[in-house]
Amino acid sequence: MDHILPTSERQVRPMTKLEPQEQQEVWLTAVELAGGKVPTGRIVKDVVQKIMERTEVPNTYQLGEVCQILAKDNPELRDKGGCWAIVSAVNDFSCSVRMWDGEYAVGLQHLKSYEYLPAECEQMQVICDRINRVYSSxxxxxxQKFLESLGKLRRSYLTDLEDKVLSLLELETDG
Structure with missing residues (x-):
């Protein structure tokens, strides 16, 4: 069983992020799961996922923290890539985040903190609430495309013109 070697890049690629001793552990486990034969890339990927979750860094995100969404290989986040989001709940391996169009559960690998100051995070919270109210109307x-573009801003404030347009839309929806 220990002489079975990978036959394709697809079986090896998921292991590249791991330490050498973990790679060995993954391969042996994958071979075992494949019934002593060469495992598929999918089996290897599943074993790697389990090991990564086991050694995952603790979730250090804070409530109210502003993060960027990294879509990476998650099709559900494809149209949210690059958008900002505000952490609304912190779980073991994921966070719930609020965006301009609602709440989402996002894995830690799909978040990157903007490292904003607390005051900037509060500002973004207000902007998020304002956009959300108008968007949901x-x-x-x-x-909606305009509101979506505000959801992709790479700064913690609205320009005067953006603020005026949003205020106008708020008046329109309150009416």
């Missing part, structure tokens, strides 16, 4: 698609 279901205005025209063009207006």
């Amino acid at each position: 279901g205005l025209e698609e063009s207006v």
